[in-house]
Amino acid sequence: MVNKKDLLLLFDHPTEPVFMDKGGNGTVFEMPDSFLTERYSRVSKNVQTRVSGEGKPKIFVKDITIPDLSFPESLKRNQSFSLFVKSHRQMAGYLIEVFTKLPSVDDLLSVAVYARDRVHPVLFHYALSVALLHRPDTQGLDLPSFWQAFPGRFVDSAVMQELREESFVVQSPGDRRPMVIPTKYTSSDLDPEQRMWYFREDIGVNLHHWHWHLVYPTETSPGADRRIVEKDRRGELFYYMHQQLIVRYNAERLSNYMASVQPLNNLDETIAEGYFPKMDSLVASRAYPPRSDNTRLSDVNRPTERLRVGIDEMKRWRERIYQAIHQRFVIDTNNKRIPLDEVNGIDILGNMIEANALSPNQMLYGNFHNMGHVLIAFSHDPTNKHLEPAGVMGYVSTSMRDPVFYKWHALIDDIFQEHKKILPAYKAEDLSFRDIDVSSIQVESRGQKNRLTTYFKESDLDLSRGMDFQPRGNVYARFTHLQHHPFQYNIVVNNFSGVQRYGYVRIFMAPKFDDTGLPMVFANQRLMMMELDKFVVMLPPGQNTFTRNSTDSSVTIPFERTFRNLDSNRGARNSPEEQENYFCGCGWPNHMLVPMGRAEGMSFDLFVMVSNYENDRVDQPRMDGCSDAASYCGIRDRLYPDRKAMGYPFDRVPRATATTLNQFLTSNMQTVEITITHDSTIDRLPALTN
Numbered sequence: 249m250v251n252k253k254d255l256l257l258l259f260d261h262p263t264e265p266v267f268m269d270k271g272g273n274g275t276v277f278e279m280p281d282s283f284l285t286e287r288y289s290r291v292s293k294n295v296q297t298r299v300s301g302e303g304k305p306k307i308f309v310k311d312i313t314i315p316d317l318s319f320p321e322s323l324k325r326n327q328s329f330s331l332f333v334k335s336h337r338q339m340a341g342y343l344i345e346v347f348t349k350l351p352s353v354d355d356l357l358s359v360a361v362y363a364r365d366r367v368h369p370v371l372f373h374y375a376l377s378v379a380l381l382h383r384p385d386t387q388g389l390d391l392p393s394f395w396q397a398f399p400g401r402f403v404d405s406a407v408m409q410e411l412r413e414e415s416f417v418v419q420s421p422g423d424r425r426p427m428v429i430p431t432k433y434t435s436s437d438l439d440p441e442q443r444m445w446y447f448r449e450d451i452g453v454n455l456h457h458w459h460w461h462l463v464y465p466t467e468t469s470p471g472a473d474r475r476i477v478e479k480d481r482r483g484e485l486f487y488y489m490h491q492q493l494i495v496r497y498n499a500e501r502l503s504n505y506m507a508s509v510q511p512l513n514n515l516d517e518t519i520a521e522g523y524f525p526k527m528d529s530l531v532a533s534r535a536y537p538p539r540s541d542n543t544r545l546s547d548v549n550r551p552t553e554r555l556r557v558g559i560d561e562m563k564r565w566r567e568r569i570y571q572a573i574h575q576r577f578v579i580d581t582n583n584k585r586i587p588l589d590e591v592n593g594i595d596i597l598g599n600m601i602e603a604n605a606l607s608p609n610q611m612l613y614g615n616f617h618n619m620g621h622v623l624i625a626f627s628h629d630p631t632n633k634h635l636e637p638a639g640v641m642g643y644v645s646t647s648m649r650d651p652v653f654y655k656w657h658a659l660i661d662d663i664f665q666e667h668k669k670i671l672p673a674y675k676a677e678d679l680s681f682r683d684i685d686v687s688s689i690q691v692e693s694r695g696q697k698n699r700l701t702t703y704f705k706e707s708d709l710d711l712s713r714g715m716d717f718q719p720r721g722n723v724y725a726r727f728t729h730l731q732h733h734p735f736q737y738n739i740v741v742n743n744f745s746g747v748q749r750y751g752y753v754r755i756f757m758a759p760k761f762d763d764t765g766l767p768m769v770f771a772n773q774r775l776m777m778m779e780l781d782k783f784v785v786m787l788p789p790g791q792n793t794f795t796r797n798s799t800d801s802s803v804t805i806p807f808e809r810t811f812r813n814l815d816s817n818r819g820a821r822n823s824p825e826e827q828e829n830y831f832c833g834c835g836w837p838n839h840m841l842v843p844m845g846r847a848e849g850m851s852f853d854l855f856v857m858v859s860n861y862e863n864d865r866v867d868q869p870r871m872d873g874c875s876d877a878a879s880y881c882g883i884r885d886r887l888y889p890d891r892k893a894m895g896y897p898f899d900r901v902p903r904a905t906a907t908t909l910n911q912f913l914t915s916n917m918q919t920v921e922i923t924i925t926h927d928s929t930i931d932r933l934p935a936l937t938n
């Protein structure tokens with residue numbers, strides 16, 4: 249029997265042949281000759297002797313009958329794989345089904361080894377990751393992060409070249425220098441959008457987005473286990489997680505004296521913002537195509553990807569979606585009306601607009617969001633005349649790098665907000681918690697009250713597992729990212745009821761002033777509320793004081809977990825505690841929890857609400873280790889741990905009498921003004937001197 253951990257070696261060096269050494273210690277798979285591809289069948293044994301040899305670990309791969317893989321194999325390995333392309337999603341769905349239905353881990357290893365050199369490397373990585381996340385016998389595995397396998401999707405191609413040189417020339421890994429990823433390298437100061445480099449091009453931000461889509465696949469093959477797609481409130485989470493991305497992006501824009509992002513409403517207009525990624529796709533060995541300023545979208549017709557979408561079609565779908573929202577129902581494929589009610593409406597719309605396999609009627613409502621990515625991703629070569637692959641908007645691991653991502657998702661969010669606008673406002677009694685008063689809140693960081701500080705910091709990443717066809721051994725890229733000093737919330741809650749209660753503490757924050765410098769109108773400010781944390785507290789009668797650390801946020805995962813084998817602390821690798829931490833990779837990166845703020849300080853309203861946990865709780869078996877970033881990611885294989893609508897209490901238009909945040913407050917809520925100051929000193933790692 250193989251150890252399920254052996255499966256993880258298949259993620260190493262994804263474009264090298266499967267018989268090459270894995271795991272950095274010369275481990276090789278011993279497989280039946282029939283599993284080898286024709287190209288290397290004659291030489292594989294000699295190569296294995298060279299790269300592994302006597303005494304090195306070997307993993308025996310059982311000879312079994314391999315299921316038909318011709319469908320996923322039909323995507324050539326040197327093309328690009330995109331989750332926004334339906335035929336690619338279907339191939340992934342097919343392969344996921346093959347992987348999940350195999351009766352044992354041994355069989356899974358055999359089929360995965362066989363498939364690895366035959367299907368597209370990114371398709372393989374995605375399908376095997378989804379299968380390992382869902383098979384009961386592969387739970388608890390520490391899946392490697394996507395950047396480890398495909399660093400070229402996160403790192404400047406010039407740095408990738410330097411890393412290749414370093415690993416080839418400097419034999420001893422201990423002597424290798426980290427290569428520095430420059431900041432602001434994708435455009436000059438002439439481009440105002442460049443100011444957002446640290447958000448759009450942050451490795452952790454892009455990893456979060458990749459991981460979210462990995463946890464929430466859009467497709468399975470017909471007749472397959474629907475549970476892979478059919479997760480609790482999945483459509484609503486699509487809306488909410490992406491809404492929060494826009495909210496956070498806008499707070500960063502405001503920090504940089506920029507107006508909020510404008511939705512891409514007019515599909516006939518040119519897109520002012522170009523984007524030149526300066527990255528090579530490792531798999532296709534081609535550069536990611538850029539998009540010039542003022543590019544106009546055109547109908548896409550690319551037979552190789554079985555892609556055909558017209559701008560007229562997009563407009564028709566959008567009209568029908570708006571019509572459904574205003575009529576308050578959608579029509580399913582049996583011509584039956586499904587109401588868009590207060591509880592399920594947003595979830596149905598999320599599935600329908602994304603669009604995923606749960607959409608009630610793809611014929612009528614189309615494939616709006618995915619096809620928006622496609623139209624933009626292929627705007628440089630809509631008919632494949634130049635044989636160019638998709639731009640960064642075509643991949644969940646890179647789309648957040650492009651300014652147009654936010655314009656597209658702002659448009660998507662506007663559609664969801666149209667539905668939310670129609671729902672009745674929460675009445676004061678829907679919001680209050682009788683006999684519970686939040687009497688004071690305060691934030692503390694390094695002895696300072698209600699003042700937070702951000703700065704830039706350098707960190708190192710070991711990219712060796714994804715450096716294919718290179719000498720082995722660690723090789724580091726050094727990157728710069730936003731960071732803040734950790735802080736804590738101090739919250740005082742009075743319970744006048746005389747009995748013990750449980751409260752759900754909900755913490756949000758939004759800028760106090762808008763882009764013109766005027767106090768934010770509450771109707772707009774509620775749409776700028778970013779969730780910072782949510783947790784349960786026990787409230788004995790009387791006064792209760794709570795402290796909560798920013799590092800425990802229900803939105804984020806720790807820096808170390810975002811990057812897995814991040815090696816800034818090179819000695820402590822693979823300790824048991826660290827391994828436990830690596831369990832699950834979905835979650836907003838903690839280093840991006842709060843926006844940058846401004847050098848002179850920027851004012852935010854911090855909001856705390858304590859709602860009645862008895863009304864909000866969801867009863868279910870104990871949560872596993874993947875539960876601590878539940879706000880944006882849910883909990884693996886469990887119900888979303890809050891009965892309220894996502895974004896509550898700011899997800900609906902406020903009641904008529906609440907025209908300011910203060911008027912909105914009931915006694916179980918409180919706000920405080922906090923200031924975020926950006927310190928321009930960069931926290932650098934010591935320079936290495938060889």
Ligand code: CUO
Nearest residue numbers: 457490617621647
């Ligand atoms: Cu995550 Cu459009 O869904 O990028």
